[in-house]
Amino acid sequence: MSFAGRVVIVTGASSGIGAATAVEFAKQGAKVALVGRNEANLKATETSCKAANNKVELxxxxxxxxxxxxxxxxxxxxxxxxxxxxxxxxxxxxxxxxLDIEVEHFDRVLNTNLRAVFLLTKYAAPHLIKTQGSIVNVSSVAGLRSFANLSVYCTSKAALDQFTRCIALDLAPHKVRVNSVNPGVIITDIYKHMGMTKEQYAKFLEDCKATHALGRVGEAKEVADSILFLASDKSSFITGATLPIDGGRHAMCPR
Known part of the structure; x- marks a missing residue:
């Protein structure tokens, strides 16, 4: 899956899945635009990319x-x-x-998880048409399944999956492919940002052994590998797909 000479934008590249994805693209020779809000964390990703490929252009x-x-x-x-x-x-x-969430909560999540994707896609599309490139959206198993106390997040990801399918049809005549990955629980900092303590996070990961069919949570690199596959010529006949990277969680039906 060589990406030599290709230019890739990775948003949220300062940590987690985004950082892991940037590193994998760097390994494969891509020129990578690392987009993030945290300058210190973004520099750490830059260092990791250079360690993976000291000739990478970032x-x-x-x-x-x-x-x-x-x-x-x-x-x-x-x-x-x-x-x-x-x-x-x-x-x-x-x-x-x-009963507790405020309108600001809804707006904040939808603005980041959906509206920003719309804007980036809108501005990127003319350039992707020129290169017959591709888009990979990072959704969630929450876009495929419902969870209590996560209504806004689940809604944002379900909408993102539908957006993926619609834009795949819009851009298919231009030979631009659009797909989503839908991770299950992946070891990243997102849960700490949601307010979990170290002890709560440890218990959460232990509980996830029962909620994921493979009996474990995922690693960021496992999602990154699938993103690279969907962005590469190896998936040249795939568009409008939502690919679960979730250890089988989407297929489970707890009683």
């Missing part, structure tokens, strides 16, 4: 995808010359019961 972009989508695409194309792959990975998760 473009760190400090940006908030909810307000900087047009700038992200423009800066990438201006400085790296083209755009072949857009990985919409940046996202947030917040918990809350419908």
């Amino acid at each position: 473009l760190p972009i400090i940006a908030d995808v909810t307000v900087d989508a047009e700038r992200v695409v423009k800066e990438t194309v201006d400085k790296l010359g083209q755009l072949d792959v857009l990985v919409n990975n940046a996202g947030i998760a917040e918990t809350g019961h419908i």
